[in-house]
Amino acid sequence: MNVLVCIKQVPDTKIIKVNPKTNTLDRSSAPAILNPYDAHAVEEAVRLTEQHGGKVIVLSMGPPQARIAIKKCIEIGADEGYLISDRRFAGADTLATSYALYKAIEKLIKEEGIDLVLCGKHAIDGDTGQVGPGIARRMEIPPLTNVIRVEKVDTDEGSIIVHRKIENGYERIQSTLPCLLTVEKEINEVAYSPLPNMIKAARYEPIVWTVDDLNDVDVKQLGLKGSPTIVGKMWPPEKSSGADMIGGTVEEQVEQLLTITLEKRELFSVKGGETT
Ligand SMILES: Cc1cc2nc3c(=O)[nH]c(=O)nc-3n(C[C@H](O)[C@H](O)[C@H](O)COP(=O)(O)OP(=O)(O)OC[C@H]3O[C@@H](n4cnc5c(N)ncnc54)[C@H](O)[C@@H]3O)c2cc1C
Structure with a gap:
């Protein structure tokens, strides 16, 4: 069972400042880290492939330095990492982000075969929680959001049972595979990386794709051009x-x-x- 995990490099929002003049995040004011929810998604993917075989592939869209977040995933236990990086992806909102990631996933399905897609519940900077469902919608597979436990995976039957957090409790739900899960932190504890993983990560270089490496891309749907969202104003919450x-x-x-x-x-x- 091959599991694909979408991961995002984000600024550490415990530290980041908002530029009061431009009302934008001052990304230079905080170190870039692997989105914490995505670390849990990678950990879960590693556990699932340990039980059911297959490999863990991570995918990110971002600038060249996002390679560091992919290397962190290799440290957690991922087998391969892909970065889609190109100026034409820049300025993407969640619609354009999920389109670009979907086009890369489409190519990975052809090359590697993907049975399950995992995402974090949300990214701690953008915080919309829209990218996972956006990818699932384009792939025409079920999105199971806010997952706190994977109870059972039946690769022969092609089914999965998960527990989801809902407003007033929990929900146990069965779905066909392939499907997409967005995971909560409660799903697992990210284990300390063993030394061989750390050595592998230090030497690992992710595969980088540009727009030209993807198939049948409608460039009008990428980056700023493909982003109908406008951020009117941004300000830090009053504490x-x-x-x-x-x-x-x-x-x-x-x-x-x-x-x-x-x-x-x-x-x-x-x-x-x-x-x-
Ligand atoms: C008009 C506009 C312009 C923007 N321009 C930029 C820009 O130039 N640079 C920039 O960094 N951001 C930009 N953003 C922010 C960008 O849209 C979001 O960071 C991105 O779409 C993800 O949304 P989110 O952070 O809310 O992710 P969520 O939907 O909250 O993330 C959920 C999960 O989706 C996956 N995911 C999300 N983003 C990625 C990714 N990039 N790669 C792989 N997996 C991912 C992860 O698994 C994550 O846990 C812009 C936003 C808007 C509205």
């Missing part, structure tokens, strides 16, 4: 804890706490007209 800091000695802090508590006593339950 307000609503907390007042108190200081001084312990006695002074207790005094201040009591004063604040009594001032706000209407927020506490008052029994018989008295607070205790």
Whole structure:
């Protein structure tokens, strides 16, 4: 069973800043990392191929430095990595991204055969969660989103049973293969990479495809040209804890706490007209 995992290199959003003048992400303000959800997708793919045979192929669309994220996936245990990289992909929104990835997947299906596609639940920078379903729609395969467990894969029957997180609980669902899963972090713990994987990753060079390497591409659907989305404004969320800091000695802090508590006593339950 060959499993293809779409992976994205993202800026570490715990650190990244928004440029207040241009309202865009200042990508130079944070290191680039493998999208954390995608690491879990690769880990799951490795576990599945260990059980059912086949190989794990990772695919990314991005600039040349996205090779580093692919090497990280080799460290986790992926067998092969492909990067589609070309100026004509630049400025892609989720529609154009899923089209470009789909065209690469189409070629990989012909060359390698793909039984299952995995994506992260979302990318921590764009955060739309649209790319996985967008690929599934184009491939005309079922999208199973927010997967927290793969219960069973039956390669003879061509079926899979997964558990999905839904708004008010969980759902156990069976699908035919091939299908596309988007995975949550709960699906597994990413294991420490063994030394041979690290050595392989250090020496590994991903296969890079440009637009010209893909078949029957409609260039009007790529990059900025193929992107109907316009980002009107972007701003960081306001972080307000609503907390007042108190200081001084312990006695002074207790005094201040009591004063604040009594001032706000209407927020506490008052029994018989008295607070205790
Ligand atoms: C008008 C516009 C212009 C943009 N221009 C750029 C640009 O020039 N450069 C840029 O980096 N971003 C650009 N973006 C952002 C870009 O659209 C998104 O980063 C990208 O489409 C993925 O969307 P997302 O981050 O919401 O991914 P999600 O849909 O949240 O990602 C879900 C999963 O899809 C897979 N996935 C997502 N993106 C990729 C990828 N590139 N390769 C492989 N797998 C992937 C991963 O498995 C990921 O976990 C632009 C967005 C807009 C709206």
